Amino acid sequence: MISALFAAGVLIVGIPYCLSVAAQWLHGLPSLPGYKKYLEAISPRRVYNLTVALLDLLSYFRYTNLYIQWKACYRSLNEASCVKDIQFGKNENRLDVYFPTAKGFDKSARLPALIYVFGGGWESGSRTMYCLLAQQLANDLNVVVICTDYSLYPKPTIGDIIQQINRSLFQIKEPQLRSVIKKCTIVDMVQDLIDCIGWTRDHGHSYGIDKEKVTLMGHSCGAHLCALTAMFLAGENEEIEIDTTKQRELLSSLKGIIGLSGVYHINDHYRHETWRGIEYVSAMCRVMKGEENFDRYSPATYISTLTKESTSRLPPFVLLHGIKDKVVPVESSLRFSSALLVASVKETLHVLPDVDHTAIVMDLMDRNRSSYTTLHEHVRKELQNIYF
Numbered sequence: 001m002i003s004a005l006f007a008a009g010v011l012i013v014g015i016p017y018c019l020s021v022a023a024q025w026l027h028g029l030p031s032l033p034g035y036k037k038y039l040e041a042i043s044p045r046r047v048y049n050l051t052v053a054l055l056d057l058l059s060y061f062r063y064t065n066l067y068i069q070w071k072a073c074y075r076s077l078n079e080a081s082c083v084k085d086i087q088f089g090k091n092e093n094r095l096d097v098y099f100p101t102a103k104g105f106d107k108s109a110r111l112p113a114l115i116y117v118f119g120g121g122w123e124s125g126s127r128t129m130y131c132l133l134a135q136q137l138a139n140d141l142n143v144v145v146i147c148t149d150y151s152l153y154p155k156p157t158i159g160d161i162i163q164q165i166n167r168s169l170f171q172i173k174e175p176q177l178r179s180v181i182k183k184c185t186i187v188d189m190v191q192d193l194i195d196c197i198g199w200t201r202d203h204g205h206s207y208g209i210d211k212e213k214v215t216l217m218g219h220s221c222g223a224h225l226c227a228l229t230a231m232f233l234a235g236e237n238e239e240i241e242i243d244t245t246k247q248r249e250l251l252s253s254l255k256g257i258i259g260l261s262g263v264y265h266i267n268d269h270y271r272h273e274t275w276r277g278i279e280y281v282s283a284m285c286r287v288m289k290g291e292e293n294f295d296r297y298s299p300a301t302y303i304s305t306l307t308k309e310s311t312s313r314l315p316p317f318v319l320l321h322g323i324k325d326k327v328v329p330v331e332s333s334l335r336f337s338s339a340l341l342v343a344s345v346k347e348t349l350h351v352l353p354d355v356d357h358t359a360i361v362m363d364l365m366d367r368n369r370s371s372y373t374t375l376h377e378h379v380r381k382e383l384q385n386i387y388f
Contacts, residue, residue: 046277053278056326063362066132070365074131081135083207088148089195090241091188095148096127097207102139105208112213112255112387113200114138115146117193119220119261119361122186123153123283132365140376141383144209146200150192150225151184153283186228186287186297187239193229194240197250213387215256215315217379219361220328221284223262227299227317227336230257234310235302251313256386258318258379260360261328264336265301266294272329300336303343316346318382320375322355348385350378 077084083097099105114137118125127147134145193216201211216226231237233251236244263269266288273279288297295301303311317340321333330351340347352360355371363369364376 050277050281053276053281060358063358066362066365070129070132073135074128077131082131086199088199089192091151091192091195093149093151093192093195094127095146095196095199096131096134098131098134098138098145098147099208100138100142100144103142107206107208109208110205110210111208112143112215112383113146113204113209113211114141114143114215114217114383115148115193115196115200117148117150117216117218117222117225119218119222120152121283122189122221122287125152125222130365133361136365136367136376137379141380143215143383144204144207146196148193148196150196151188153184153287183286185289186225189225189287190229190232191240193225194233194242194250197229197253198242198246201250201253212253213255214253215258215383215386216254217258217260218262219260220357221263223259224264224299226257227259227262227264228297228302230254230314231299231302231306234314235306236310248313251315254315256315256318256382258320258382259333259336260320261322261325261357262319262332262336263328264299264332264339266298267291267301268332268335269328270294300339303339303345306343308344311343311345314343314345316348316386318348318350318378318386320350320352320360320378322352322357322360324354324356325360327357348382 074084081099081101086095086097087093088095099107100111116127116130116134116137118127118130127149130147134147137143138145197214197216200209200214204211216229218224218226230251232240233247233254236247240247242250263284266284270279270285270291273282273284279285285291288294317336319333319337321328321330323330333349333351337347337349352371352374355363355375359369359371360375363371364379366372
């Protein structure tokens, strides 16, 4: 009996410790000097919080049927409903173009374009995962939907693990280690999204798109990228490799930004990640090039640096956020909404009961899901307001 209890105790305590330490070893140990980072990595508070975060991932199993559906859907797409795997931009990313075929579609028509930007913590995700959502939006809203990939912060490779071991065991300094792969930053991701808008302007006519009617729609970090892209273009940001005339031209095409459970204030979200014990596992701090750049890449604070003339050129913003969101709390959209109001930028905020971080996008994929009607109706009405 005692041995059984001991074995159970080892499993209950040992498995969470092993999982949390492995996650931190791969993605990033606490930024503390010497042995302190290891003590912090195995502190009960951090192990507990990381275990809770990992267990939350099990909730994704409820979307197993959707996963099977979108896998089958993407394989079965034909050119009448979708043109897949189009290369664009400096970083040679790919995009898919979905047509509203339910009522028949003529490419000589000029329909609005909706560019969808997926979430995934700036380090995971793929455009192919959202074919069901793209088809629903295209057919229900009578728009051409573009699902785009963008540069992602790379997950650890074998080479990265070896470098981590070298740093830890042999105290080799970072400059002495050759990076295995390019560590892309938020600027690379924004550049990709700007390149996608540019592709839409340059080639949209071949796909039945009105190049002057483009809306960005993103989820989570994808919403952050959509908002920041509009801000960068309005502020004619020098980090973007496009001249100011071209930036103004691209911004003029944007007629709206739709954010689903977006991250708009990086410093606030970093505090939330710290509370959850995942701030070192998350790629966010590295993507933003360190804590000193959090305000620079936060739409909620960046907007205050823009001139009145710049903010006047921003398109309307539509923010949707679920009250039950534990990954990105609803306060993110509330605070950004207030910042937009202060800057006299047109905005609409929808706070949704009984909707969490994942449901706000997954439920748009299937008419039978609980929040589909509410979400779809909000998006439909807001697009009508944007275009008409």
